[in-house]
Amino acid sequence: MTANATIKSGANEGNFWMHARDCSKLNSPSTLGIIRYNASSTANPCDTSGDNRQSFGCADPPTSKLVPIVRRQVQQPVNNLTTSDYLNGALQGYPVLTDLSGPLHKWILGKHSMYLNWSEPTLKVVNDYANLTEEHMAPSTAPIFLDYEAESWVYFLIQNNSTIPSPDHMYYRAAHPIHLHGHDFVIIAQGSTNFDPSTVVMNLDNPPRRDTAMLNINGFLLIGFQIDNPGAWLMHCHIPWHASSGMAVQFVSMPDLIAPLLKRGNVIDKLNKECAAWTYHYDNVNIPAGVFQDESGI
Numbered sequence: 001m002t003a004n005a006t007i008k009s010g011a012n013e014g015n016f017w018m019h020a021r022d023c024s025k026l027n028s029p030s031t032l033g034i035i036r037y038n039a040s041s042t043a044n045p046c047d048t049s050g051d052n053r054q055s056f057g058c059a060d061p062p063t064s065k066l067v068p069i070v071r072r073q074v075q076q077p078v079n080n081l082t083t084s085d086y087l088n089g090a091l092q093g094y095p096v097l098t099d100l101s102g103p104l105h106k107w108i109l110g111k112h113s114m115y116l117n118w119s120e121p122t123l124k125v126v127n128d129y130a131n132l133t134e135e136h137m138a139p140s141t142a143p144i145f146l147d148y149e150a151e152s153w154v155y156f157l158i159q160n161n162s163t164i165p166s167p168d169h170m171y172y173r174a175a176h177p178i179h180l181h182g183h184d185f186v187i188i189a190q191g192s193t194n195f196d197p198s199t200v201v202m203n204l205d206n207p208p209r210r211d212t213a214m215l216n217i218n219g220f221l222l223i224g225f226q227i228d229n230p231g232a233w234l235m236h237c238h239i240p241w242h243a244s245s246g247m248a249v250q251f252v253s254m255p256d257l258i259a260p261l262l263k264r265g266n267v268i269d270k271l272n273k274e275c276a277a278w279t280y281h282y283d284n285v286n287i288p289a290g291v292f293q294d295e296s297g298i
Contacts (some may be wrong), residue, residue: 074224078152079148087158097166098168105172114298122141126252126259132255173218176237177238184209185225185231191216192216193218232250234298
């Protein structure tokens with residue numbers, strides 16, 4: 001269906017339905033969200049019989065239907081892909097992280113709900129330490145260091161099921177479009193069931209290339225990309241309020257090359273000035289006014 005009807009006041013040919021629904025509860029009519037635009041028809045937009053086919057869920061097209069014209073062969077990864085390395089979508093309590101019975105929660109993608117200090121961006125931290133490691137960064141910044149040779153491949157498995165990283169996290173049914181900055185990734189495998197390494201078939205021969213792909217309800221997304229762009233790059237859910245509430249990690253790629261590139265680009269002084277100005281404003285305006293950073297910082 002293409003929403004390209006000509007809008008004519010009072011004319012039926014100008015009417016069309018815009019239909020959206022909550023992918024986390026596809027079997028519940030109460031979750032339907034309907035927007036009726038200039039429509040005089042009495043047809044039921046929730047009727048999926050005949051030609052009224054509005055409810056297809058929110059899954060990506062089958063990866064077998066997405067074949068890149070410029071072929072690319074994916075190489076074996078240099079990072080581990082063990083259970084402890086899996087990235088799990090879940091929730092944790094807020095503001096008390098261990099309180100899962102309260103009404104407020106934040107999303108997680110790795111082991112933590114991301115929280116970045118606006119006055120201490122990652123590039124500033126990278127420049128402040130000669131030999132930056134994960135120990136120099138707060139766990140809440142959710143860093144994943146990719147200190148590998150250029151052009152190496154890394155794989156990451158993202159899960160969206162009841163496998164959660166700790167008892168302090170809970171699972172909630174929701175689909176998440178996963179978006180990566182700084183790289184195009186390939187979809188090695190994708191599904192709507194639990195990930196089983198003994199049965200999942202990995203597509204390494206010219207798989208689809210994306211910067212966003214759907215993490216299905218109860219499913220998994222296995223992606224890969226090459227280490228070819230030094231920097232600090234976010235991977236997050238593209239639903240704004242999921243990202244704002246912490247569903248993100250950051251890849252610090254080729255960390256030893258980042259500070260020299262900042263120096264070569266002559267941006268360090270400006271970066272420090274911007275951070276100092278933000279810190280001054282936050283300390284002297286925000287705090288006295290009782291306005292505090294209460295979102296992920298991304």
